Amino acid sequence: MPTDGGSGHCISRGALRRAALLLAKAGDLLLQDADRTLAGSGLDARAYAILSIIETDGPGTQQELARLLDKAPAIVVAAIDDLEARGLVARTRDPADRRRSRVTISAAGTAVLAEADRLADAAFDALFEGLSARELRELRRLLARGLEPMAAAGTGAGAAA
């Protein structure tokens, strides 16, 4: 990071005029903030994503996590190692297939996730400082509805590879 420190974000007019660049930039800025914002909950952006998946989508295998995060299995192993050491998740071998390990969220993990949700929501709203509360709701709705079709395949019980 080029020695900025503060959150004095700035954006080019070129990016402002191009939706694709805008979206990429917004994601970048949000992740930058996440390091600061989520620090209060002891999580980084990846741990936040993992906890959210386990809580909402149900206990999954580590390979399922790797697929949803679009990261190599080795990355997930390290992340789960850390979360488990802190008592936020637990690994339990699947009796039906003892190669698999189901990852479940603990009570402490649920609490930390709730706090992280609060911080992340606030960071999202703060990023789009130019919008009213009503426009922020509309933005959230459009993002969710637009990407919803991608959740159809892949998350449920037995979707194909």
Place this chain on the structure above:
Amino acid sequence: MPTDGGSGHCISRGALRRAALLLAKAGDLLLQDADRTLAGSGLDARAYAILSIIETDGPGTQQELARLLDKAPAIVVAAIDDLEARGLVARTRDPADRRRSRVTISAAGTAVLAEADRLADAAFDALFEGLSARELRELRRLLARGLEPMAAAGTGAGAAA
């Protein structure tokens, strides 16, 4: 990249319910696509961002580019080297201060940028497959309006550090 290849994106329900994760994920997916999408124009996401800044914001110094991209100066040097070798931009020493080098876009660069704009726009629309044309326009508008305040400081003539 975990050996996916195709663009069979998927997203977790956990992320769908959390605006911050949604935004970060959308940005990620778009950048992934960019490698494929922009390939037709010979640019990657960074080169696209740089050309857009130079064209819309006017000829700037490399340090200004580094600040807007939020990357180290060394990164910009390498990127401009590449763009210059391909004849898309040109460096001209600032007569007023010969340390500075103003980077300008060439005619060829403008043409390539126009093509990249076309591809990037299409990729943006394709990403949010769940939205109608009207909703896509609204999404673009909200993104631009929300981030607009960040363009006020930093891009113009003499903003403070």
Place this chain on the structure above:
DNA sequence: TATTGTTATACTCTATAACTATA
């Protein structure tokens, strides 16, 4: 002495490739 651009080096992160155990 401070700053722009440049080059060279070190570090971080990630994917890839073995390895173990279960099937």
Place this chain on the structure above:
DNA sequence: TATAGTTATAGAGTATAACAATA
């Protein structure tokens, strides 16, 4: 033989630190 998880290695990308030219 194939797959889930794990560990170890190698490569890509980046920031940091030195350097040269100009102010």
